[in-house]
Amino acid sequence: MPDRTRTGTGTRRPVERGLGWLRLPLIGAFGFLYLPIAVLVVMSFNASSIPFVWTGFSLQWYPTLASNPQVLQGLLNTLVVAVAATVGATILGTLLAVGLARYTRSVLLEAYSLAPAIIPDLVLAIGLLILFTSIGLTLSLFSVVLAHIVFGMAFVAAVVTARIGQTDPSLEEASRDLGATGPTTFLRITVPSLAPAIIAGALLVFTLSLDEFVIAFFTDGPRTPTLPIVIYSMVRFGVTPEINALGALLLLVSFTVVLAAQRITRLTDAL
Amino acid sequence: MTLAHRPGGHSAARRRALLGRATLTWPGLAYITAFMAVPVLLVLGFSFLTRGRFGGVVAPFTLDNFARAVEPVYLRIYAVSLLIAAATTALALLIGYPTAYAISRLPARWRTVALICIVLPFWTSFLIRTYAWILLLNSEGPVNRTLLEIGLIGAPLRLLYTPGAVIVGLLYAYLPLVVLPVYAALDRLDPLLREAAMNLGASRARTFWDITLPLTIPGALIGAIFVFVPSLGNFVVPELLGGGKTVMIGNLIRDQFLEARDWPFGAVLALMMIAVLLGAFAGQAAIARRINGTARA
Incomplete structure (x- = not known):
């Protein structure tokens, strides 16, 4: 809580009663952000085969979706990528965050470790495409995993770094002074104290990878499209109620995963 | 020890x-x-190589790709991209700043909830969120129907496949990225500064214009960069909501790699995006330094 640090010094936010006209942008922003999502979810229960004209309630599009082989194959491909990228990014990102915070303390290296999350995805995507073709790596789900790890680890590093500031380094010192080796200290002291941030970071990478389109679009092979690539070709072909249902399900998954991550650690500190 | x-x-x-x-x-x-x-x-x-006859690239080194990048046909695309990205950024600041300001004045408990609600859409599928606007803006979609029903318009408006739809789509995608840094800047602001201004007799508006706004400009600029740069490079929104009629730098880059197979030229375009990003960060840092300098003096 931002206020907690300030109560000690005797100062606090000036008390302001009511938001007054500031309610307007607040309501406007939330309406703008959530209205389209609400429309999409409502329309996924639409009986009509025209995806934007409401005619009545129906659940028919969800079973239709489940029998679409392209969607199912895309989902499977995406899950493979997301799980592999989450494991890789979580390990590398955690090690990097701890190393930077405990040993290096270099602002420059910290910026470098966050750069993959800031660089425009299109630039990263074509750079990786050039790299993979230059070294003769056949584009496949494996190349997507390699690509997703690089920006995923930046997010894990950011979330873990925010948490390290709140942990006590003297525990690690004590462990070492008592004769524990570096790896033992890391696994028995550092990782458990950072566990909430590590898990939250992993959840974020999972949902980011699940939904990531641009980089996958450039680094994936033609025969193993991930789910966002399948959705993209479906949308380009035309809007269908099936996409509404698929979209509603994906939104539900992302919301659940991110809210779970937020419950574990304060994500807003890391952003 | x-x-x-x-x-x-x-x-x-x-x-x-x-x-x-x-x-x-x-x-x-x-x-x-x-x-x-x-x-x-x-x-x-x-970016210095030559396009091969069957795709791919070959030596010799050349500057032709850079020369091609300033041809009028491409300059027009940059102009359109810059206009659309600038309009998106301006709207994002106009909506995002007051939103962040309102959130910063909520009770602590609600502040976290509001922030989460702002970022939540950002973590969900960008494609699906863009797709939702196709439903909304369609000539038979909810927006047109509502406008027709309340009698504001007599016939459905053409909303989809316009530059306006592209701006709305980009704004929808990146608005959270403005709210967060502005909120962070407001949160870091020493409340003593504002209290002092108020105690010295400054009105609430005066305090905002003289203290709060200048000191949060660096944060707002970070937010502006986070909206402006990805807007330039976005090819999905111009394609899905602009109907392919609005061509932006992102579309041009994608086409060089997937259709024209002119990778060297695409590389030049990508370099321009990196240059914009680095230039924007350098500008932000310079302005932040100046503001912090004045605040301390």
Whole structure:
């Protein structure tokens, strides 16, 4: 809580009663952000085969979706990528965050470790495409995993770094002074104290990878499209109620995963 | 401290620190180097190569790709891209700043909830969120129906496949990225400054214009960069909501790699995006330094 640090010094936010006209942008922003999502979810229960004209309630599009082989194959491909990228990014990102915070303390290296999350995805995507073709790596789900790890680890590093500031380094010192080796200290002291941030970071990478389109679009092979690539070709072909249902399900998954991550650690500190 | 009593303990600790640094940071830094820095350098290298006859690239080194990038047909695309990205950024600041300001004045408990609600859509599928606007803006979609029903319009408006739809789509995608840094800047602001201004008799509006706004400009600029740069490089929104009629730099880059197969020219365009990003960050840093300098003086 931002206020907690300030109560000690005797100062606090000036008390302001009511938001007054500031309610307007607040309501406007939330309406703008959530209205389209609400429309999409409502329309996924639409009986009509025209995806934007409401005619009545129906659940028919969800079973239709489940029998679409392209969607199912895309989902499977995406899950493979997301799980592999989450494991890789979580390990590398955690090690990097701890190393930077405990040993290096270099602002420059910290910026470098966050750069993959800031660089425009299109630039990263074509750079990786050039790299993979230059070294003769056949584009496949494996190349997507390699690509997703690089920006995923930046997010894990950011979330873990925010948490390290709140942990006590003297525990690690004590462990070492008592004769524990570096790896033992890391696994028995550092990782458990950072566990909430590590898990939250992993959840974020999972949902980011699940939904990531641009980089996958450039680094994936033609025969193993991930789910966002399948959705993209479906949308380009035309809007269908099936996409509404698929979209509603994906939104539900992302919301659940991110809210779970937020419950574990304060994500807003890391952003 | 235990170590200090042991002969050679100091150098042992240092060795261990070095080893720790090596095992912890090296894998990650090496990975970022291999899969971000090297790719960016390859983009730079490719920008000097010549397109091969059957796709791919060949030597010799040339500056032709850069010369091509300033041809009028492309200058027009940059102008359209800059206009759309600038309009998106301006709207994002106009909506995002007051939103962040309102959130910063909520009770602490609600502040976190509101922030989460702002970022939540950002973590969901960008494609699906863009797709939702196709439903909304369709000539038979909810927006047109509502306008028709309340009698504001007599016939459905053409909303989809216009530059306006592209701006709305980009704004929808990146609005959270303005709210967060502005909120962070407001949160860091020392409340004593505002209290002092108020105690010295400044009105609430005066306090805002003289204290709060100037000191949060660096944060707002970070937000502006986070909206402006990805807007330039976005090819999905212009395609899905602009109907392919609005061509932006992102579309141009994608086409060079997937359709025209002119990778060197695409590399030049990508370099321009990196230049815009770096230039924007440098400008933000310079302005932030100046503002912080004045605040301290």
